Amino acid sequence: MAAPLLQIEHLSVSFEGFRAVDDLSLHIDRNELRVIIGPNGAGKTTVLDLICGRTRASAGSISFQGRELTRLKEYQIVRAGVGRKFQTPSIYEELTVFESLEISYPRGRSVWGALAFRRDAALIERIEAVASTIFLADHLDRLGGTLSHGQKQWLEIGMLLIQDPALLLLDEPVAGMSVSERKKTVELLHTVIRDRSVLVIEHDMGFVEDIAHKVTVLHQGRVLSEGSVAHVKSDLKVREVYLGH
Amino acid sequence: MVFSRKDQLWIGIFAILVLVVLPLALDPFRLNLFGKYMSYGFVVIGLVLCWGDAGILSLGQGMFFGLGGYCMAMYLKLEASTVAATRIQSTPGIPDFMDWSQITALPWFWKPFQSLTFSLFAVVVVPVLLAAVIGSAMFKRHVGNIYFAIITQAIAAILTILIIGQQGFTGGVNGITDLRSLKGWDIRPDHAKTVLYYVCAVLLILCVLAAHMIRRSKLGRILVALRDREDRVRFSGYDVAAFKIFVFCFAAGLAGIGGALYALQVGFMSPSVIGTVPSIEMVIYCAVGGRTSLLGAIYGALAVGWARTAISEEMPQLWLFAMGSLFVLVVVAFPTGLVGFYRQHLDPLIDRLLPPSCRRTPTIATVKVTGSGSSSVGT
Numbered sequence: 308m309a310a311p312l313l314q315i316e317h318l319s320v321s322f323e324g325f326r327a328v329d330d331l332s333l334h335i336d337r338n339e340l341r342v343i344i345g346p347n348g349a350g351k352t353t354v355l356d357l358i359c360g361r362t363r364a365s366a367g368s369i370s371f372q373g374r375e376l377t378r379l380k381e382y383q384i385v386r387a388g389v390g391r392k393f394q395t396p397s398i399y400e401e402l403t404v405f406e407s408l409e410i411s412y413p414r415g416r417s418v419w420g421a422l423a424f425r426r427d428a429a430l431i432e433r434i435e436a437v438a439s440t441i442f443l444a445d446h447l448d449r450l451g452g453t454l455s456h457g458q459k460q461w462l463e464i465g466m467l468l469i470q471d472p473a474l475l476l477l478d479e480p481v482a483g484m485s486v487s488e489r490k491k492t493v494e495l496l497h498t499v500i501r502d503r504s505v506l507v508i509e510h511d512m513g514f515v516e517d518i519a520h521k522v523t524v525l526h527q528g529r530v531l532s533e534g535s536v537a538h539v540k541s542d543l544k545v546r547e548v549y550l551g552h
Numbered sequence: 553m554v555f556s557r558k559d560q561l562w563i564g565i566f567a568i569l570v571l572v573v574l575p576l577a578l579d580p581f582r583l584n585l586f587g588k589y590m591s592y593g594f595v596v597i598g599l600v601l602c603w604g605d606a607g608i609l610s611l612g613q614g615m616f617f618g619l620g621g622y623c624m625a626m627y628l629k630l631e632a633s634t635v636a637a638t639r640i641q642s643t644p645g646i647p648d649f650m651d652w653s654q655i656t657a658l659p660w661f662w663k664p665f666q667s668l669t670f671s672l673f674a675v676v677v678v679p680v681l682l683a684a685v686i687g688s689a690m691f692k693r694h695v696g697n698i699y700f701a702i703i704t705q706a707i708a709a710i711l712t713i714l715i716i717g718q719q720g721f722t723g724g725v726n727g728i729t730d731l732r733s734l735k736g737w738d739i740r741p742d743h744a745k746t747v748l749y750y751v752c753a754v755l756l757i758l759c760v761l762a763a764h765m766i767r768r769s770k771l772g773r774i775l776v777a778l779r780d781r782e783d784r785v786r787f788s789g790y791d792v793a794a795f796k797i798f799v800f801c802f803a804a805g806l807a808g809i810g811g812a813l814y815a816l817q818v819g820f821m822s823p824s825v826i827g828t829v830p831s832i833e834m835v836i837y838c839a840v841g842g843r844t845s846l847l848g849a850i851y852g853a854l855a856v857g858w859a860r861t862a863i864s865e866e867m868p869q870l871w872l873f874a875m876g877s878l879f880v881l882v883v884v885a886f887p888t889g890l891v892g893f894y895r896q897h898l899d900p901l902i903d904r905l906l907p908p909s910c911r912r913t914p915t916i917a918t919v920k921v922t923g924s925g926s927s928s929v930g931t
Contacts, residue, residue, distance in 0.1 A: 359787060385789035397784040399777045406773050411788045418798045421771035466788065 310373070312337045312504050313358070313474055318367030319528075320357060327353045329528035331367070335474070340496075340505045342515045344539075345525035346549050351508045352394065354525070355476045358506075359391040360384045372473065386416070390472035394479050394508075396459035400452030404443050404462060407451055408434045411466040433469060440498055441465035442491060457488035461495065468499060475505045481514050493517050524549060554768045558906075563760065566847050570753040580742035587749035587817045589857030592617075593756050594810030596838040596849035597763045598803025603835070604843030605772065606799050607779030608697055612704030613807050613834050615711045616679035618826025620808025622715075622722075623678055625821035626662060627671035628731040628739075647728070653720030662721075668735060675812040676805045683804030687797035694793075705828055712827040727822025731815065739816060752813045759806055760846050766802070767846075775799055836879050842891025852890060 311334040318331045328350045335341050343351050356362040358369055360381040369376040376384050385391075399407050412433065415424035438444045441461040446454065454462060460480060467475055480496070481489045489511075496518055499505065509515050515522060515536060522539045524531040526549070532542040539545055555563070574586055595613050603609045635644045641651040646658050664670045686707060690700050715722045723729070731739065738744055766772055778785040778792055786792045815821045824830070833856075841852020856878070864871045886892055 361783070361787075380791070381786050382789050382791045385787055391787045393783070393787075397781050399780055399784070401776055401780060402773060407777075409770065410774060410777055410785070413789060415770055416789050417791075418771065418794050421774055421795075422766065422769050424770035463784075466784075470789065 311335055312339075312372060313506075314368075314370040315354075315358075316368050316370070318354075318357060318364055318369065320353065320362060320365050326528050328357065328364075331525075331528065331530060333523060333530065335504050335506060337504055338500070338502070340500050340507065340518055340520045342507045342509055342519040342522050343525055344509065344512075344515060344522060344549065345531070348527075349525040350528040351525055352478055353528075355391065355478055355506070355508065358384075358474075359389055359476060361391075382416075385470070385472075386413075388473035389476065390467035390470050390474070391476045392463050392467055392478060392480060394482065396456065396463050398451040398454075398459050398462050398466070401450060403448050403450055404438065404454070405434060405447040407462060408437055408465055408469050411469045413470050437465045437469045440468065441495065457484045457492070460484065460488075460492070464495065464499065471503075473503055475499065475503055477505065477507045479508055479510065481509065481511055489514065554765055559764065562847055563757070563764075566760070566850070567757050570756070571750070575746070575749070580746055583749050584745040584817060585861055586854065586858070587745070587752045588814060589854045590749075590752050590756055590850075591810040591814040591817065592834060592837055592853040592857060593850040594759055594813070595803075595807045595834045596841065596853045597756075597759055597846055598806040599835065599838040600843055600846050600849050601763060601766065601772075601775065602799050602803040603838065604845075604849075605767065605779065606775040606796065608796060608800060609701040609835070610704045610800065610803065610831075611701045611828070611835060612706075612708035612831050613803065614826040614828070614831030615704075615708040616683065616804040616807035617811035617814070617830075617834070618711070618715075618821070618823070619679045619682065619811065620675045621811030621815040621821040621825065622728065623665070623671055623674040623808070624812035624815040625728040625731060626665040627668060628734065628815065629728045630658075630662065630666050631734070632730060632732040647723070648730070649723040649726070649728075650720055655720045659721055672812075675808050679804040679808035679811075680801045683801040684797060687800040688793075691793040691796040691800075705831065708826070708831050709828050712823045715823045715826075723822070725823060727820055727824070728815075729820040729822075731819050731821075734816070740819060745817060748813070748817050752817065755809065755813065756850070759809070760850070763802075763806075763846055771795070771798075833875070836875065836882075838889075840878065840882050840889055842889030842894075844888065845891040848889060848891030848894070855890075 313333075313335040315331060315333040318328055319326060320328045331350075331354065333354075343354065345351050353362060357364050358376065360376065360379060364377050367377075371387060371389065374387055376387070376389070379387065399410070402410070409426070409430065412430055414430070415421050434447070435444065438447055441464060443458060443462060443465065446458070451459065451462060464477070464480065481492050484492060493514065496505070507518070519536055521534065522536055523533045524539055524542070524545050531548065532539050532545045570590070575583060578586065595617055599610070599613060629647045633645065633647045638644045638646070638648065638651070641648065643651055643656045646655065650658075665674070686704070690703065695703070716725045718724070733739060739748065774785060774790065774795055778790075778795060782792055811821075814825065837853035837856050838849045839852070840856055841850065842848035856875075859874070860871055863874050882889060888895070
């Protein structure tokens with residue numbers, strides 16, 4: 308069997324004595340869609356922060372396509388192929404949809420590269436393709452700040468897609484969405500996950516059942532249970548700390 | 553298109569104002585004063601990119617202005633301190649203030665400033681190097697913008713104290729005075745001041761064009777993006793620190809050019825123009841004009857500079873109060889400065905008056921989406 312895309316081994320981090328993530332090991336295969344669930348404070352977002360370099364691990368390793376991520380800077384991790392979506396939509400209020408997608412386009416990322424950057428046909432074609440995937444093809448010229456909440460979420464997902472990452476980290480992508488927006492987002496995620504692995508944090512069990520290949524339940528920084536949705540739901544320990552409420 | 557029709561119009565109006573209208577309307581003395589205000593224009597251009605676009609407020613731009621000014625003044629002072637001109641000193645051939653402090657030989661770091669080429673080079677490079685050191689130390693450690701502002705303020709204060717304390721090397725609190733000529737060309741008479749005014753005006757216009765091109769490039773959009781969502785930019789694969797260091801260095805280099813032109817036009821350089829108070833005044837110029845517009849900020853510098861002279865001539869003690877009230881007024885009532893007022897009230901009016909071809913050009917995205925060819929995408 309081929310090595311997993313992402314291999315987290317014995318990962319720990321503590322904040323002022325509090326062990327947010329405690330000796331965690333997690334493997335994610337190519338083309339897998341994994342959902343992490345767990346009660347508040349279980350360390351879900353911290354795991355994403357550790358993978359993308361926002362938080363530095365105290366111990367353990369994160370190996371991604373054979374590269375050790377714990378030693379790389381945030382932007383190097385992105386360039387290695389990890390895309391991160393934040394929990395609250397994090398988009399540029401004062402730039403247009405087109406400009407926001409352009410900034411995420413993986414070219415001209417150095418200071419001089421950005422100065423010399425020129426729009427070409429390939430870039431525009433790519434932006435239009437991504438914009439139609441995220442349902443924003445008719446809104447390219449709108450400022451990010453004027454979009455609806457759901458559209459902002461999609462724009463941020465689009466800004467990741469344009470980088471074509473091998474691993475996509477999504478922190479609560481459907482939070483705060485209306486029912487119809489949520490439905491469209493499920494549809495979008497099914498498109499998004501083709502040819503890449505996705506790690507999603509989500510509370511919404513209905514949504515989890517819709518999308519997950521495999522679920523990992525975190526509790527107090529440790530893996531409580533792991534397996535298919537049905538397996539996790541029937542796990543007594545999980546029912547006790549999380550789903551039973 | 554980097555310059556829209558309206559950009560061309562406004563830059564054209566500015567060029568006519570400073571190159572034709574002001575020289576015709578003002579006597580050489582007043583024109584020289586405007587040249588002095590204009591030298592602050594270089595600082596505010598840098599602040600527009602650094603503070604207005606990237607959200608990095610520096611309260612220490614005076615130190616870069618001062619370093620550029622001192623580099624220029626050191627050259628001019630050495631040229632004025634020939635053996636013949638200083639033969640009454642105990643050590644002829646060194647600047648007078650060194651002689652007063654019992655220094656008997658030119659210090660090593662003064663020697664390169666005997667060369668004009670080196671000095672002009674240093675006017676830009678010294679501020680940029682200092683900015684690079686400060687920027688690397690701060691931005692690579694993710695120091696927040698508020699702390700950054702305080703630290704730049706502190707460094708400006710330290711630099712002033714250092715210059716004042718080292719009288720023998722720097723001229724102390726009096727600064728470097730009695731600057732006379734540049735390569736034998738006397739800079740003191742009226743016609744020389746007028747020539748220097750034009751040099752200042754032309755350089756300022758060139759710097760506005762350069763800054764405008766940066767703002768219209770993808771780099772300019774990244775600066776705006778990182779002001780609002782620094783983490784999003786970082787996690788889009790950008791080394792955010794490098795961009796911040798770049799824009800801070802760019803602003804420092806511009807401030808250095810402004811300082812050199814100040815020294816040339818005013819004929820001296822002293823710590824009083826580089827400390828914390830002048831640094832904050834430069835930020836006020838920028839805030840009054842509008843920190844999101846290059847020309848707006850320059851008009852702010854010219855207007856406040858002129859008001860300062862006008863009020864100081866009548867009632868010197870009133871100026872500081874006027875300055876303070878102005879700042880409070882701008883912050884409370886016009887947070888976007890004069891430019892905000894213009895954009896909200898006058899710009900729509902002008903749009904109605906202008907023929908459609910001069911109006912705000914649609915952004916590239918619209919042009920492309922409405923289906924024109926790839927020739928329209930060359931911004």
